[in-house]
Amino acid sequence: MIATMAGLTRADVEHVAYLARLGLSEEELARLEGQLNHILEQYAILARLDTDAIPPTAQTIELENILRDDVVTPSLSPEDVLRNAPQREGDFIVVPPILGGE
């Protein structure tokens, strides 16, 4: 099943780049098309394994429901948090508009 899936078209590469919010140049898109297909070919080996009855492993240590007491603890000061902001206004970070025109 995976074996037949290898074969990303240029349009696929552009779509994935958009999903990933990566602005890529023509040259990068062309190079990635070849490289990604080459890497995807390596995935085909996984189709040889029957994993229908195998549970997935998301992480390897058996820890569950790690909780802490619901108490207030000190956190960073607004000044420390804001120091790295590309644009700030007072104690706020200036974000790009997301709701369209004014």
Next chain:
Amino acid sequence: MVTVELTRLHAHEMAALLRSGKVSARDLARAHLDRAEAENAGLNAWLSIERDRALAEAETADARLANARESGSTALDAEHPLLGVPVALKDLVSLKGGQCTAGSRILEGYRAPFDAHITERLRAVGAVILGKTNMDEFAMGSSNEHSAYGPVSNPWDLDTVPGGSSGGSAVAVAAYHAPLSIGTDTGGSIRQPAALCGIVGMKPTYGRVSRYGIVAFASSLDQVGPFGRDCRDAAALLHAVAGRDERDSTSAPVPVPDDLLRLPVADDEATAYLKGKRLGLPKEYFVTGMDPDVARRIREGVQSLEAAGAIVEDVSLPHTDYGLATYYIVAPAEASANLARYDGVRFGHSVRLEGADFIADYLKTRGEGFGAEVKRRIMLGTYALSAGYYDAFYLKAQKVRTLIKRDFDDLFAAGFDALVAPTSPSTAFRFGAKLADPVQMYLSDACTLPVNMAGLPGISVPCGLSEGLPVGLQFIGPAWSEDRLFRFGRAFEGLTSGAEWRNAEPRDLAKASSGGPTPAERMAALAGGVH
């Protein structure tokens, strides 16, 4: 010259001199800073050297040592052996007020607003942090050629790579800029550069060390670990940073054994540990395309373990061949999610286009800020997680991950104390050798990444030279067996302490300060425009 001798000391030797008052933490810090500054043009191991901060920390350590000395031997014994000892941090570990680039342009200019958990721990024991080391961007790479701040040269041969992604941390220790350093290992990023640079490097059990304050790559795989020039030193560093931290819910409430500070000193005691121990030699780790001379060194190493009383048996980890494909689905998928945070809004590189849609800002910010390998992996991960492909790629890989983990579990359940294997299929390779084909680069980690998939600890120790370049021997153990792995490593040091290669110094070290070509110039000459 005294300063030269100071940088050649092991951390445990420094600890003894500091306690006796024969050497000050300030002398040690200055000697190492001088070396690091003199050789950084030739090696590019450091992205920042924090002289003033380090000297201030060293003075604090000296005051603490003086106090303890006055209070008597009990007070001195209560101090950690790393008090006053210089340490380097990979440039993805937060150090309050310091840079933290993760080797990426997208974090250029960012200043960490807080200390990582391990930074707090190092401060608490009084270690002296010298600065931040070079690395593959976001820890994605096996050669350090994917750093946005230029490649790192291997001091054994300046035209070769140090391995990666923790290449700068490995070189800082191999080149005597620091006796100890911190790296991270997601698929081999501590063990492989340790092997290529001829030093000790350990990837602890998943959950052993808190990742709070450390830039994330693949969260189900990332672990923090130590580099050192011997097992005793590396074990002391792990002891200092390991343990539960409630700010990283994946850090496990498993006690950190103080035995990490009590590895055998005498060689005969160290080698006696091997008697009757069962070691498995997984045949699949002698991978296709492996350098035959490296394989020879590994087999010689294994024979010496056997001769010292270990019981070595050929074993199989049948799903090893599936490790690469599995890893290159799981790790990029997790990376694509983790790296979504670099949007240029709250911190980091930021582009705001006049009058443009906010998505255009993201596209430009991320397109400019990330390098080629990071983009490749974000693309792979985004594709593997995208609608319609999740089951075929990510879920499938997680199921194969179960099979890979079971291979290891079965062997440890059958009574093996550890597995012994090559760390890397080759010695240090030349700049550019694996840049043209990402899959060739990924194969560098064929012997290390299954260990991350299974969440197990692994250590690489020097095992001789092949054509003048270091070879690493890997020990892999069950979860939480770091102390045992250090004892195997220490035993191997004991077995080989008389070997001629043990006295070999990195052969290009003298050239590093000679004003010759920089690593970037060497790479350009060898790799040309390949990327």
